[in-house]
Each structure stands twice: as structure tokens, then as C-alpha cells.
Amino acid sequence: MNSQDIKNAISGALVVDKPVGMTSHDVVQAIRNGTGLRRAGHTGTLDPRASGVLVILVGPAVRLSEYVSASDKRYQAIIRLGGSTDTFDAEGKVTPTKDPVNVTESQFEEALKTFIGEIEQTPPPYSAVKVQGRKAYEMARQGEEVDLAPRKITVHHLEVLEWTPPEVVIDVHCSSGTYVRSLANDLGVMLGCGAYLVGLRRTKSGRFSLRDSVPLRKLQEAFTAGNWYQYLIPAAEALGDWPAVELNPDEVEGVRHGHRVKVVGEPTETKVRGVSTQGELVALMELATAEDGTHEWQPKKVFFTSD
Structure with a gap:
């Protein structure tokens, strides 16, 4: 089998622990460069400011994308109380709340419960959702009014992991397509104190968790060493559920x-x-x-x- 035949036979998933600061496309490009494979794609965008599980399909396995993308996601989110932003995260312009934040942990937990189940969620104005063929964030950057329709999502589980106001760390288990930024903003509206996302780490995507992932830096070292195949999960296992x-x-x-x-x-x-x-x-x-x-x-x- 020659090198081209070997490349054609490679089909599977690389589960990357994406670092903060890179786009999902940056990671895909790094994998294309490292593997020499042209066919590669991620199964659900992770914002540049977010870290964690990013599943990259390579070779013929890219055709599994629609099935892998549809899977549930899990996140650890850091939410700051006491203000709001136009992007719903720390990237935007912060408008502090006028009143002091007097929210107790039990009040916060009660508010969380109202977001569990099938709910309607409006995506953030600075998102990749398309409005009449144009991306919402491009319109928002140009100062245009962005009117996004709410969409149905499912939130399976919400739990407070750390209560250190004004910051709260929560565990979010949700359906694909959920915007944790919108969840933070909506919580702030409900509590009356404002809230926005300051940190996000995806801990699980479908059946793949951080335990299955490899830091991108370590994967790039393996590309150089020529032993990156050890991290490839065969296509048959990518839909192991x-x-x-x-x-x-x-x-x-x-x-x-x-x-x-x-x-x-x-x-x-x-x-x-x-x-x-x-x-x-x-x-x-x-x-x-x-x-x-x-x-x-x-x-x-x-x-x-x-x-």
C-alpha cells in the first residue's frame, strides 16, 4: 500500500482539547497541515474564547458530521453577575447594573430551574446565525438591528459548581445549538441584576469527553514525530452510541x-x-x-x- 492509499484509508475522529484564542477553523487547518489530509471538518463550532472538546472528523468520516453534530453538549460556564454586554460575553461593551447585586445562591438556583427542559432561546446578536443570507455578527458590527427568531433547544441539566459572587460557575448539559451566552444573559434579565459569560469550557460533545481529548499542542508534537495515529478514533467508534x-x-x-x-x-x-x-x-x-x-x-x- 503506497502513501496515497494509506491516506485514503484514514477515516475517523480526532478529539482535540481546543485552547483559548483559536477559532474552530484554525484547529481544522492545523490538523489538515499536520496530517496532510485535505478532508477534515469540525462537528460544532467552539468560540475562540472557549476551550475544551472539539471533535474533528478526517477522511471519509467527515460524512458523519451531521450525526455527530446533532449530539448533546456539556459545558462548564463562568457567569459574572452585575452587568450586561451587547455580545452577552466579556468581548462586548459592559454596561454595569445600577443597583448592587443582592442575589443569593438559592435565588440563583431557583432561576436556573426555569431554564431546564425544552425552552425557546434567542441566539445572541453577535453569532454566526444567518439572517437573509448574512451572518448576524456581521450585521451587528455594522450597527444594524439584528432581529433573530427564537429557536427550540433542550437543557437537560443545570447545576451550580462554585458560588463566588459576582462570579458563578455552572455545569450545563444541553442540546446541540444551545448558546450558553444567551443563557447567561437571560439569567441576568430574570434576576434583574444583569449577567454575562466570562469563561466557557466544553467538557463533553456527544460521547466524547475531556478524557478522550488530546491538547492541540500535544497533537502537533505527534504530527512532527509521525505518531499521531495513536490519537485517531476509528470511524466505526465515532458513533459508538x-x-x-x-x-x-x-x-x-x-x-x-x-x-x-x-x-x-x-x-x-x-x-x-x-x-x-x-x-x-x-x-x-x-x-x-x-x-x-x-x-x-x-x-x-x-x-x-x-x-
Whole structure:
């Protein structure tokens, strides 16, 4: 196998602990440069001021992005009480509150409870959300009024980790698409004292946590040493929370051409990943019903294995 064949066979995820100060695209570019692979992409932007888990898919695994991006996220957020900003974080112009902050920890926790569950959240004006084809932050920077529609998100869990007013550290477990900056701002409005985000660390993205991550600096050292493959999580494991169906060689060949596979036993899932006997990801498949009423797995996204 020549070097080009080896590159074509590389498919998986690199879980990076992103440092503060870099954009998500900066990290993707660093990985493209380090691996020599052109196909690479992140699965959910992390603001430059935020650190933590950033999942980068490389090779054919980039086609898993829509499934990995849809996963829940978890953050540790530092919120400052006693003011508000136009960006909802410390980047913006701070408008201090006129009154002293008299919020108790129990009042703060009661306010937190109102944000748990499925809620409507308005994205910050300085965000990458597009309004009639233009990014909101570009409009906001030009002084234009940005009217963003609220969107439904789900907040699974909120908990105070440190209470050291005017700063509070909270644990946030939420659906993809949640803006923690908006959560901080909305909390400040509800409490009447103003609040904004001063620090954010993503501790989990989907099934990947900080335990699975490698600091970018360490990864770059591995690029230089040529042993970065040790950090690559195979494509079949990138969706490790999906049930796996093992396909024999004949089924692999059939699935490659879009053919269905008979379901063995009574199905308990509607989506599975088909893997070869070597453990390679062959396809993402969905439950379908055949003409005779039996169940089959219909290939939805097929990945060519490297054999």
C-alpha cells in the first residue's frame, strides 16, 4: 500500500482539547497541515474564547458530521453577575447594573430551574446565525438591528459548581445549538441584576469527553514525530452510541451497492451502524419493511472500506 492509499484509508475522529484564542477553523487547518489530509471538518463550532472538546472528523468520516453534530453538549460556564454586554460575553461593551447585586445562591438556583427542559432561546446578536443570507455578527458590527427568531433547544441539566459572587460557575448539559451566552444573559434579565459569560469550557460533545481529548499542542508534537495515529478514533467508534450490526463479506458487498440486509430477530432500534468483521464502518442504516412484511436494514450512508 503506497502513501496515497494509506491516506485514503484514514477515516475517523480526532478529539482535540481546543485552547483559548483559536477559532474552530484554525484547529481544522492545523490538523489538515499536520496530517496532510485535505478532508477534515469540525462537528460544532467552539468560540475562540472557549476551550475544551472539539471533535474533528478526517477522511471519509467527515460524512458523519451531521450525526455527530446533532449530539448533546456539556459545558462548564463562568457567569459574572452585575452587568450586561451587547455580545452577552466579556468581548462586548459592559454596561454595569445600577443597583448592587443582592442575589443569593438559592435565588440563583431557583432561576436556573426555569431554564431546564425544552425552552425557546434567542441566539445572541453577535453569532454566526444567518439572517437573509448574512451572518448576524456581521450585521451587528455594522450597527444594524439584528432581529433573530427564537429557536427550540433542550437543557437537560443545570447545576451550580462554585458560588463566588459576582462570579458563578455552572455545569450545563444541553442540546446541540444551545448558546450558553444567551443563557447567561437571560439569567441576568430574570434576576434583574444583569449577567454575562466570562469563561466557557466544553467538557463533553456527544460521547466524547475531556478524557478522550488530546491538547492541540500535544497533537502537533505527534504530527512532527509521525505518531499521531495513536490519537485517531476509528470511524466505526465515532458513533459508538449507535448499535452495531456485523456484516459478513457478502453483505458488505451488497450494502456497498445499496442493497438491504435482513434483520436478524426482532428489531429494537431504528438506526444502526453496519460494520465489517474487521470492525470497519461500512454504512449507516435505517429500519425498513420489506414487501413480505419482514424487517430489513436500508443503507442510508455508505462508506467504502479499505480492503
